[in-house]
Amino acid sequence: MSSEVEYDCIVIGAGVQGSFTAYQLAKRNKKTLLLEQFVLPHTRGSSHGQTRIIRKAYEQDFYTQMMDECYKLWSQLEREAGVTLYRQTGLLVMGPEHSDSYLLYKNTMERNNVPMVILTPENFSQHIPNVILAEGDGALVDINAGVLYADRALKTVQGQFQKLGGVIRDKEKVTDITPGPVVTVSTSAGVYRAKSLVITAGPWANKLLAHIGLQLPLEVQKINVCYWEEKVPGTYDMKKRFPCFLLTEGEESDRHIYGLPSNEYPGLVKICYHIGSETDPDHRDKQTDRSDIGILQRFVARCFPGLIPEPAVVESCMYTLTPDSHFVLDCHPAYSNIVFGAGFSGHGFKFGPIIGKLLCELSLGEVPSYDLSPFRIRRFQGNTKSAL
Ligand SMILES: Cc1cc2nc3c(=O)[nH]c(=O)nc-3n(C[C@H](O)[C@H](O)[C@H](O)COP(=O)(O)OP(=O)(O)OC[C@H]3O[C@@H](n4cnc5c(N)ncnc54)[C@H](O)[C@@H]3O)c2cc1C
Ligand SMILES: O=C(O)[C@@H]1CCCC=N1
Numbered sequence: 001m002s003s004e005v006e007y008d009c010i011v012i013g014a015g016v017q018g019s020f021t022a023y024q025l026a027k028r029n030k031k032t033l034l035l036e037q038f039v040l041p042h043t044r045g046s047s048h049g050q051t052r053i054i055r056k057a058y059e060q061d062f063y064t065q066m067m068d069e070c071y072k073l074w075s076q077l078e079r080e081a082g083v084t085l086y087r088q089t090g091l092l093v094m095g096p097e098h099s100d101s102y103l104l105y106k107n108t109m110e111r112n113n114v115p116m117v118i119l120t121p122e123n124f125s126q127h128i129p130n131v132i133l134a135e136g137d138g139a140l141v142d143i144n145a146g147v148l149y150a151d152r153a154l155k156t157v158q159g160q161f162q163k164l165g166g167v168i169r170d171k172e173k174v175t176d177i178t179p180g181p182v183v184t185v186s187t188s189a190g191v192y193r194a195k196s197l198v199i200t201a202g203p204w205a206n207k208l209l210a211h212i213g214l215q216l217p218l219e220v221q222k223i224n225v226c227y228w229e230e231k232v233p234g235t236y237d238m239k240k241r242f243p244c245f246l247l248t249e250g251e252e253s254d255r256h257i258y259g260l261p262s263n264e265y266p267g268l269v270k271i272c273y274h275i276g277s278e279t280d281p282d283h284r285d286k287q288t289d290r291s292d293i294g295i296l297q298r299f300v301a302r303c304f305p306g307l308i309p310e311p312a313v314v315e316s317c318m319y320t321l322t323p324d325s326h327f328v329l330d331c332h333p334a335y336s337n338i339v340f341g342a343g344f345s346g347h348g349f350k351f352g353p354i355i356g357k358l359l360c361e362l363s364l365g366e367v368p369s370y371d372l373s374p375f376r377i378r379r380f381q382g383n384t385k386s387a388l
Contacts, residue, residue, distance in 0.1 A: 005192075006193045007031050007032060007192065007193065007195070008025070008030035008031045008032060008194060008195050008196070009025050009031075009032050009196045009363055010035060010183065010194040010196075010197050011032065011033070011034045011198045011200060012174050012197070012198070012199050012200065012201055012208060013035075013036065013199070013200040013202060013204070013208075014034050014035075014036035014040060014158065014168060015046055015047035015200060015202050016046075016154060016157075016348070016349050017202075017341045017344065017352060017355045017356065017359070018036075018201075018341075019154055019352075019356075020353055020355060020357075021198050021341070021356040021359040021360055022161045022166055022168075022356075023157050023158075023164070023356060024360035025166075026164035026165060026166040027164060028360065030364075032161070032166045033167045033169065033192055033194065034158075034167065034168045034169070035169055035172050035185070035187060036168065036169070036172065037170075037172065037173035038170065038171065039170050040158070040168070040170040041154065041155065043315075043316075045202045045281075045318065046202045046318050046320065046344070047150065047202070048150070048151060048154075049150050049151065049225065049264075049315070049317060050150060050151050050263070051147050051148065051149065051263060051270065052147070052350060053091060053146075053147065053148075053246075053260060053350065054067075054074070054086060054147070054349075054350040055067070055145035056068075056071075056144065056145065057109055057114065057116075057140075057145060058105070059249075060374075061111065062370070062374055063351075064108050064112045064114060065370075066351060067351075070350065070351055071086075073353030074148070074353055077153075077157065077160065077353065080160060081159065081160055083152060083156050084149070085148055085152060085153045086146055086149075087146050087147045087149075087238065088143075088144060088145075088241075089145070089146045089147055089238055089241055089242065089261055090142065090144075090146070090244070091141065091244045091246065092128060092131075092139060092243045092244070092245040093105050093140050093141070093142065094137050094138070094245065094248070095137060095249075095250065096136055096137055096138070097136060097137060097138035099250055101249040101250060102138050105140070106138070109140070109142065115143040116140050116141060117141045119133075119139040119140065119141065121133060128243070130235050130306040131245075131304060132302065132303045132305065133303075134303065141243060145243070145244060147261070147263065153352070169189070169190075171189075172189045172190070173187060173188045174186070174208060175187060176211055177197065177211040177212055177338075179335040179337075181195075183195075183197040183335075183337060183338060185197065195337060196338070196363040197338045198340070198341070198360075199342070200340070200342070201342070202281075202318070202342075203318045204281050205218055205320060205340065205342035205343070207281075209342075212335065213334075214332065214333075216343065216377065216380070217322065217323055217380050218320050218321065218342060219321045220280070220320050220321075221276030221278055221279060221318065221319045221321060222276045222279040222287040222289075222316055222317075223276040223316070223318065223346070224272070224276070224290060224292055224315075225272055225314065225315040225317050226270070226296055226314050227265055227268035227269065227270050227271075227313040227315075228268065228269050228271055228300055228304070228308065228310075228311055228312060229307065229308045229310075229312040230262060230268070230307060230308075231308060232306060233266070233267040234262075235306040235307075236261050236262050236304070236306065236307070237261055237263070238261040238263040241261075242261040242262075244259065244260045244261065245258060246259075254295050256274035257272070257274065257299055258271070258274060265313060268313060269304070269307060271300060271307075273292035273293075273295055276289075277291075277292075279318065281318060284318060285316070297310065297311075319346035320342060320343050320344060321343065321345045321346065322343035322345055322380075324379070325346075326345070326379075327341065327343055327348060327375045328377060329355065329362070329372055329375040329376075330362075330372070330375065330376050330377045331362055333377070336365065337363070337365075339362040341355055341359050358370065358372070
């Protein structure tokens, strides 16, 4: 089917970033088309699943500062749609007390007045029962952190976009892009034109960018999403405000671990390893590496005595990593009306509302609300391949 309608903007990819971008454009009265290769909702990308962590605890000021407005945008969406998307649980940050990473978290939070509580080894178990703090580790709690209901959030933002007149076409894979003052996008089912284009294709970013002569230094990894059974149901429950947690970065392999309280599967706590195995997003299930699970089992046995150290459920999700783990938010170097958001490096969900706002601003040729220098492609220097 070929369409004669010319859109103000076409957004490719209805994950969290594309859906929020489309919603922001529609809020600005822009005639917007959101294209998605799979039937919605789907579980083949990076935005599916019931829960994600939201937090201000970061090593870098720029993320902590963006989260100020982001919390407000999440609650604005909750009010607009009349749904609950966020639940406060707090986030427990644990790491060697004198390590660079732990101190970066602590200092960034202090500098930015993020409400927090510092726990001592003496009072730790009083506040966080059933968790063993490792010898030499410091612990702090980002009080306002919590859980986002991810699947519900995606459905909500897509629904609000449609209420504003936005068009979603799922089961339409983009097969070609022709740049120009009016961009032409071909899909498995039609041809569409728009004044600007936003590419938010998650793990498929480089496959899409190849059509416009650009390749970014991105690595796609499959993550084993592991759930662990409570020995006594309710021990680590969200309803009891058991917090999300993360271990700060470090050299040791057993540090890249984070978790969320039991909620979506009653009696099961989600604890994952933040490093996966390289994969092709079209063949995700061929990647069967489970070496991370051994690391998680040892961690669970050591630090979570109330869990059975054997995963009860293992699901799959994908990360798209940049070399520095910072996002990519930029315009095409040769076509300023083509904008992309990519490389969310396993921590982009919470930023969805602000990413949507920034990509919307870039696609309208406006000065972005935040300094985008940490996210521009020029930081990769020789790493960006351009066929232009
Ligand atoms: C296990 C796991 C845990 C995570 N935990 C957290 C967390 O606690 N907190 C947090 O903030 N973040 C977290 N993240 C990261 C966060 O979920 C991602 O950063 C975010 O979902 C990325 O969204 P996206 O829109 O870029 O990608 P996606 O969700 O993958 O969306 C891209 C979309 O583009 C579509 N697409 C691709 N190619 C085409 C094409 N040719 N035509 C049409 N459509 C196309 C895809 O089908 C897909 O729907 C986690 C991620 C994982 C995997
Ligand atoms: O983004 C997040 O908060 C989580 C936890 C740390 C690792 C990745 N995702």
